Amino acid sequence: MADSVTDRFLRYVVFDTQSDAKSPSQPSTMKQKDLGRLLVEEMLAIGITDAHLDEHGYIYGTIPATTSKNNVPVICFCAHMDTAPDFSGTNVKPQIVKNYQGGDIQLTGDKSQVIRVSEHPVLKDQIGNDIITSDGTTLLGADDKAGIAEIMSAAEFFINNPDVRHGAIRILFTTDEEIGRGVDKVDLAKLGADFGYTLDGETAGTIEDETFSADAVEIAIKGVAMHPGFAYGKMENAIKIAGGIVARLPKEMTPETTKGRDGFIHPTGMTGVMEKANLSFIIRDFTEEGLKTKETLLEEITRQVIADYPGSTYTFTVKEQYRNMKVVLDQHPGIVDYAVEAISRAGMTPVRGSIRGGTDGSRLSFMGLPCANLFAGGHAFHSPLEFVSSQDMELAVKTVVELAKLWEERA
Template sequence: MISKEHIIKRFISYVTVDTESDPESTSTPSTANQWDLANALAKELISIGMKDVTIDTNAYIMATLPSNVEHEVPTIGFVSHFDTSPDFTGANVKPRVIENYDGKDITLNAEQNVILSPDYFEDLLLYKGQTLIVTDGTTLLGADDKAGITEIVSAMEYLIQNPDIKHGKIRVGFTPDEEIGRGAHKFDVDKFGAAYAYTMDGSQIGELEYENFNAAGAKVTIKGKIVHPGYAKGKMVNSMYIATDFINALPRMETPEHTEDYQGFFHLQDMDGSVDETVLKYIIRDHDKDHFEARKEVMQKLTEDFNAKYEREVVGIEIKDQYFNMREKIEPVMHIVDIAEEAMKQLHIKPLIKPIRGGTDGSQLSYMGLPCPNIFAGGHNFHGRYEYVPVESMIRATEVICKIAELTAEKHR
């Protein structure tokens, strides 16, 4: 039986280490403090009995649980990331454990009137009677993806302590900088040596995902002309007004707050403006590759139209692809999804197979030759002060890892 207290203690030890990544940094990891948890994880893997524990010069951690069966079994892997999102501060995280959640509002921070309410976050009601770990309302929690790390380490420890559970060789990998899209960039797939792997990086219990967005980033630079406002008639060109027109020219209902499931979007995530120059930063997302390419073309055409209107190059755009839908790489090896689904069913967990409205290390790893679907880690409301994780979901995810390992060995007997 996997101990609830042990899971809680391990998880809290991870989330209280600040590992926020930095998109402006060019180093790997992007922040020095990610090393604090990386080094601690490497030591912990050794202490629980894992073999071949390595941590490279970029803080990528790998370790092995050797096979305990005689017959040939494909090497499988489990992957999570230890950085947290720069969208909200991850410094000085003060997690709080709520036993036997009663289904009512949770006051995270009375002084700032921060309330985690099921009236707004309806998923809370799925976990009535369970143990929740929440924030103090001033930071994110870090369940994305320290819940995944907790589950992988706990599963390996459990398998080591229970050798009657038969399994093949298992590799685990922990990465930096996933939250800024670089988690897999320096992941050595050949060194990892697995036939396939699973990222433990989903949300609600039961999630099983092998589709994700195609993704690109767009930087739109709009040039104005600054002159003294008292003498500006016919001379000043205010780049912020042009930027407003550009924003409004994109489909207003094709934004994150108006889309779901397989619907793609344009998302304005940052803007910095003055009369002289305004910079807009967008992300472009779509599951369908043709629609994805069409969205990029829309932004390119809009740029050309604005320049034609002003009869000069007033708008410049730079679009860079970030990652692609892993479905193309998973479908030829769908048995790996089937094994995960069967593992959940045997544990009486209802599989929720749906597309990821985002990306994981698994999407990039799949294109690097390591097919890598995604499994729930249990957390909710990632990247903000309302983040929480049910402890029971982390326990169930840990059990799923163990069951996948067991079923993989059985099916290759």
């Protein structure tokens, strides 16, 4: 399986599939469909006869059941095609460190980029593995083309081994996950699954049933514009007001100072001129209460700053993004329990984790498709230091196979 999943992965990462939050279309970039068309061709070639790409860039396909039981749940395996806008995904040149024997990995295209063991201690668990990186000038795209390659390899295994008993399996590949729109247009009726698993996690052996809850906040500031030569006592510069808000954010409540189950307030954008300015934030916490507390704090900071500018006004707009999928998954414990057993069957020690972020599964769970997140094996996502090993991708393929077998056995 390792060669098969690695070959697929190397084929997929050379496609530039970055999404674009500024684009109003779905998919946000048409180049995501380039990979989509290849995937449909490959799915049809291995025998997934209903594979197709819809107008939104989603791919649907079915692996028919091989069991005579009629009560086996329909499982969906899901991964996303887009890569993050955070770092270039153009002209990816994957490199393979065969039989890694330890130590830092200097990337060949930009020698200032080094994957250091001190910063990525998971490398200590990769001795003897074949590690795939970019050349350091782009991200790699393991997030989430590793997940796609793993699902595709498992699909081919199922098609070629009809003696392996499983229920019907649905495949869903999405667009625009990295910009929070991954499942906006998914047709759950057409998908027809009872529950699902995204393959979008990191370390081999991990099953994640909890994500952040997430909101976005937009603060629009209207200042008082005035010619600077005649501004005394009159000008209220909206840029300075915006800067004052950012300066007062608690240092202990930022992404760079939080970990584990701590949430944060994160400014993601600032634009402005003297008359008006806009601030964009994302708010993250594992609980609804934590979200509301942070949003209340941010608005209080805004009020305090703008109190010094009596001629200025602001608006404070909160937009819900996604919610902690654990609320839903706790009602369907078998989804996680079977994943834990499948990971064990595939030869790993299962680790249950929480995601300091979100996945398509977060939204799918609240849309009516309870969905946990499985490891895909990648590390250092959204950066030129991203890497994944062939062996960890192979373990993910085995986990998918064991999961499908388990649900059939226990039905």
